[in-house]
Amino acid sequence: METWSGLDVPRLPGAGQPLALFDSARQGAFPSRPVGGHATMYVCGITPYDATHLGHAATMITFDLVNRMWRDAGHDVVYVQNVTDIDDPLLERAARDGEDWKVLAMRETALFREDMEALRIIPPSHYVGAVESIPVIAEKVVELLDQGAAYRLEDGTGDVYFDIAAAPRFGYESNLSREQMLAFFAERGGDPERAGKRDKLDPLLWRGRRDGEPSWPGGALGAGRPGWHIECAVIALELLGETIDVQGGGNDLLFPHHECSAAHAEVLTGKAPFAAHYVHAGMIGLDGEKMSKSRGNLVFVSRLRSDKVDPMAVRLALLSDHYRADRQWTDEVFETAAHRLGRWRQAARAAVAPSGAELLAGVRAKLAEDLDTPGALALIDAWVDNTLAGVGTDHQAPALMTETLDALLGLKL
Numbered sequence: 001m002e003t004w005s006g007l008d009v010p011r012l013p014g015a016g017q018p019l020a021l022f023d024s025a026r027q028g029a030f031p032s033r034p035v036g037g038h039a040t041m042y043v044c045g046i047t048p049y050d051a052t053h054l055g056h057a058a059t060m061i062t063f064d065l066v067n068r069m070w071r072d073a074g075h076d077v078v079y080v081q082n083v084t085d086i087d088d089p090l091l092e093r094a095a096r097d098g099e100d101w102k103v104l105a106m107r108e109t110a111l112f113r114e115d116m117e118a119l120r121i122i123p124p125s126h127y128v129g130a131v132e133s134i135p136v137i138a139e140k141v142v143e144l145l146d147q148g149a150a151y152r153l154e155d156g157t158g159d160v161y162f163d164i165a166a167a168p169r170f171g172y173e174s175n176l177s178r179e180q181m182l183a184f185f186a187e188r189g190g191d192p193e194r195a196g197k198r199d200k201l202d203p204l205l206w207r208g209r210r211d212g213e214p215s216w217p218g219g220a221l222g223a224g225r226p227g228w229h230i231e232c233a234v235i236a237l238e239l240l241g242e243t244i245d246v247q248g249g250g251n252d253l254l255f256p257h258h259e260c261s262a263a264h265a266e267v268l269t270g271k272a273p274f275a276a277h278y279v280h281a282g283m284i285g286l287d288g289e290k291m292s293k294s295r296g297n298l299v300f301v302s303r304l305r306s307d308k309v310d311p312m313a314v315r316l317a318l319l320s321d322h323y324r325a326d327r328q329w330t331d332e333v334f335e336t337a338a339h340r341l342g343r344w345r346q347a348a349r350a351a352v353a354p355s356g357a358e359l360l361a362g363v364r365a366k367l368a369e370d371l372d373t374p375g376a377l378a379l380i381d382a383w384v385d386n387t388l389a390g391v392g393t394d395h396q397a398p399a400l401m402t403e404t405l406d407a408l409l410g411l412k413l
């Protein structure tokens, strides 16, 4: 699947320091140490309907900062993102609206790409759909069956499940109790009550063909379509290798999605941990509720854009609180960001300002501490206040400040 169009990232003087990121498995922030000359990141992309709401945008901006910080530290980055262009919620929405699910998926994915370009998100190296990945997913499910790590239900549906007992450390990523897992599993697309499963938490790998549902040839599996977690495990393994630096997404994916994806990958490769860092972005909410399709309380990037809202003000607003915090989108958050952006643009046009090198070093240091954007933005505010008050003697500073905000925060002044 084609990715969206790229953009230039200014090279800054010197180099950034190692990026420390919070790892959900180890429950602490640790330096990410990409090896082999390039950093590898898999970020869970959209299920293509109701795109692009501000929750999607906030999470994509978070991992765009990881991408930018790694590049600033001198790494090449191989970044893979998927589109879940076949799954129950997509089929349900298409049926609700009486439209072809393939058309819905294509239209929403195209809109997502436009919104990502407007928000100045560096495109992933590989942008991959679930449907185009079905042949290799089916092969991997057969491998899991051959390893005895998966089993077919005996009820004639052709459904295949993963046996979580095959993953000895299952649960190490989310650190949840079994009852918490059962609750999240039921809430987020799992089927704990399905008859015939060995364990209630066993996730679906392959759904055998059903009348009225799309299906694809699955080789030895027979016709059907892939489960959700195996999709992301297989796409990452195919394009990034057996272990990766970052597996990312919103914190709604921590369990079951990322836990199961990691378990599938580790059983397939025999290598653990699948990801050195399991990175989860907080949920953007509106009126006190998580912004989500099921609730329908969505603010769309494309709507803001058609209302002539500056995407850079949206991006700055979504950077103003810490990426791991569940946070609310409010008019006040937006107005504050728009005002801040105006002052920053004014200061960037000054002839002279406080030291640009000091600002760059300060912003690098704050972002290297688990993407402390509130700390970084406060340093920029102080620099801007001084600049607008006529303090400072550095003639290169305004230009360097502009490049710093572009390269590290993705903000075009």
Ligand SMILES: Nc1ncnc2c1ncn2[C@@H]1O[C@H](COS(=O)(=O)NC(=O)[C@@H](N)CS)[C@@H](O)[C@H]1O
Pocket (backbone or CB within 6 Å): 043, 044, 045, 046, 047, 048, 054, 055, 056, 058, 059, 082, 083, 084, 232, 248, 249, 250, 251, 252, 253, 281, 282, 283, 284, 285, 290, 291, 292
């Ligand atoms: N309210 C929200 N706040 C922050 N991130 C969100 C929010 N809702 C969804 N996301 C994130 O946005 C991305 C796409 O979400 S999604 O459209 O529901 N799709 C999926 O979760 C799956 N296609 C992942 S394989 C995911 O990383 C998800 O964690």
Ligand SMILES: [Zn+2]
Pocket (backbone or CB within 6 Å): 043, 044, 045, 082, 232, 257
């Ligand atoms: Zn995923």
